[in-house]
Amino acid sequence: MENRCEAPIGVFDSGVGGLTVAREIMRNIPNERIIYFGDTARVPYGSKSKDTVLRYSRQIIRFLRTQDVKAIVVACNTASAYALEEIKKELDIPIIGVVKPGARVAGKATKNGKIGIIGTEATVNSGIYTEFIQAQNPDIQVLGKACPLFVPLVEEGWLKDSVTAEVAGRYLDSLMEQGIDTLILGCTHYPLLRSLLRDIVGEGVTLVNPAYETARELKELLKREHLENPCTGDCEAERYKFYVSDLAEKFKEFANSILPFDIEMTRQINIEEY
Amino acid sequence: MENRCEAPIGVFDSGVGGLTVAREIMRNIPNERIIYFGDTARVPYGSKSKDTVLRYSRQIIRFLRTQDVKAIVVACNTASAYALEEIKKELDIPIIGVVKPGARVAGKATKNGKIGIIGTEATVNSGIYTEFIQAQNPDIQVLGKACPLFVPLVEEGWLKDSVTAEVAGRYLDSLMEQGIDTLILGCTHYPLLRSLLRDIVGEGVTLVNPAYETARELKELLKREHLENPCTGDCEAERYKFYVSDLAEKFKEFANSILPFDIEMTRQINIEEY
Incomplete structure (x- = not known):
């Protein structure tokens, strides 16, 4: 089980906004690794339909699963409102929204x-x-x-x-x-x-x-499910990874203005392929 | 050639804004049929990268080609700025931007x-x-x-x-x-x-x-290329067709507030499949 505990948390949002949630998770549960995905190629979600937000969320979750995440946080209110209840039924790992x-x-x-x-x-x-x-x-x-x-x-x-x-x-x-x-x-x-x-x-x-309450709930969830990262390995090695569907450099600049440290790298992927 | 002349003009935009261009085309060249596509599932384009806007534009053009359009108007400034020159090289029908x-x-x-x-x-x-x-x-x-x-x-x-x-x-x-x-x-x-x-x-x-200038240029282009619709057939039959990638009903409401007539139907398609 130890390997599972050392797996990262997947956190996703329609764009950069979910970094305010990621920031609270970093503050509250500093041991945990995070894979963040921001859907900057299709942002915003808030003016789109339930079906579309659900389809986008499913693609993102398929991507996050390729990164072997142990739990997922839907850091976007719109996706939490429109997609979380459906997606939860389809997953065998814990998922929470905001x-x-x-x-x-x-x-x-x-x-x-x-x-x-x-x-x-x-x-x-x-x-x-x-x-x-x-x-x-x-x-x-x-x-x-x-x-x-x-x-x-x-x-x-x-x-x-x-x-x-x-x-x-x-x-x-x-x-x-x-x-x-x-x-x-x-x-x-x-x-x-x-x-x-x-x-x-x-x-x-x-x-x-x-965002603050979600980080607290995530902490309790990991404890309850015995998924807390004991951090016995090298916890510092790329603890936080950032992926976007567009404009990786612009994302990095915004992230560096929100997060308490500087991001080194943001990777761009084509989310439509997932 | 007559059949080709009776084919519609493809007009596309990131969302509803291109309707201001479609409106000018309708006013200036009332004989022409129009297939309008608004990418409401991925709107806006103006804050996205050149590569992403180019990829989206190519998908939309593949869709418009399935509708057998005789010419294409890029009714979006961002797509005209980022994608038109590239796309033009790949097409065997006339295309103009705004x-x-x-x-x-x-x-x-x-x-x-x-x-x-x-x-x-x-x-x-x-x-x-x-x-x-x-x-x-x-x-x-x-x-x-x-x-x-x-x-x-x-x-x-x-x-x-x-x-x-x-x-x-x-x-x-x-x-x-x-x-x-x-x-x-x-x-x-x-x-x-x-x-x-x-x-x-x-x-x-x-x-x-x-928008106004584009409609005038389109008119000249059709004349020059001998592509004007002679309107010998039933020009009234669904002269204007509207497609979107999301929220067809909301689009219809907005369109009805902009266009000089009421749209009857807007169809939704999954543009990622093109």
């Missing part, structure tokens, strides 16, 4: 029973956060709002900007009016807007970052 | 020899507008500016909005300061922002819409 951990913490955090969830059109329209939260407590009201401009604003680098603040104000207006006390950042790019969103919602609203 | 027609008109329109070009990161960084304009007149100065937020703002429907005006002001600021007298709307979504852009640049700047 939605359930985020929903669980939000359900515990709310005091007035009003939770807001912001994300892509796909994530919000799927209603999956509502489903998971109300499975814990059917009395909780969940209010969703798609924020399609947030990802391009983050990618433009306008993280603390008057335009972004104006857009955020419009998006959050109705949620705030309805008195939410908890807000789920339901897209991997949104934690990068955390301080701007904090200014808009004020100190009275708890911000939930599913 | 860049050359736009560049030609802009070159004629400028009086002070300073042209601005706005578009996706890919289109602007490719330098292809500059190349085509300076081939006409090497003394013309071409100033490019990528405007990555324009497409999401258009898709959000914020066409006449203070946020969009603020963003546009920032993007155009340096071009205006440098005194351009002509501005190429180098992305198929941008004509939808025409009136907002007009307010920002004022009456003194000529706005060039490559």
Whole structure:
């Protein structure tokens, strides 16, 4: 079993956003090796259909299996919302997404029973956060709002900007009016807007970052399944590997601005072949 | 030859934006049949690499050939910039893009020899507008500016909005300061922002819409190659057919808001199979 434990965790996302999840895994479970895949040739997923996101996710999982991963983290909210439940049935290794951990913490955090969830059109329209939260407590009201401009604003680098603040104000207006006390950042790019969103919602609203909760859940899962990496071998040798379907250099630059260390290499593959 | 003349024109884009080009073709050459393909499963192209855009374009052309098209219009600025020259060598039917027609008109329109070009990161960084304009007149100065937020703002429907005006002001600021007298709307979504852009640049700047020029060039091309549709048969029978790689219903709604008539049907195909 020891070899199995030393196998890497597969982490995937539609692009660079899932690095915020990978970062939390690196912080929380530093012993674990990671194979990250970002689907930069087909990004974004948030405006695409369930069938398409499911087909893309299956291709990525076929690729990750070639890398002999011991568990998979779907680091993309849209893929977690649209594909995880289907894919789980087809796999013989553990797989978790970012939605359930985020929903669980939000359900515990709310005091007035009003939770807001912001994300892509796909994530919000799927209603999956509502489903998971109300499975814990059917009395909780969940209010969703798609924020399609947030990802391009983050990618433009306008993280603390008057335009972004104006857009955020419009998006959050109705949620705030309805008195939410908890807000789920339901897209991997949104934690990068955390301080701007904090200014808009004020100190009275708890911000939930599913990335952080997912890393914690992964840690527990590995323990429960006896899959923790004992790190008896050479843990430093290429502990983290990064693959993308397009623009490896651009990905590396973005990754180096998010991760607490510099990536040396990113490899590009043709994901349509999987 | 008559059968060949009655064959449709293939028009493709990364998504819905190319409908602004299809619309101009419909207006200018109403006799012609059109097969439109929008790559909604992999949209956008503007932030992707040349190799990826070329691979996608080749797949789409293989699909269009199955529909027996007599000529092809690359209705996407990014694909015109990155893929057209390569693809042209591989084809035995005429193909045109939107860049050359736009560049030609802009070159004629400028009086002070300073042209601005706005578009996706890919289109602007490719330098292809500059190349085509300076081939006409090497003394013309071409100033490019990528405007990555324009497409999401258009898709959000914020066409006449203070946020969009603020963003546009920032993007155009340096071009205006440098005194351009002509501005190429180098992305198929941008004509939808025409009136907002007009307010920002004022009456003194000529706005060039490559969609319009492309339709005119296509008309001349068909005449020159003796490929005009004489419309002796039943020209009304499904004159326009629409195919997408994802979200056919959503595409139909958007198309119906842009085109001067209602689309009846949009078909979805798996473009990765071509």
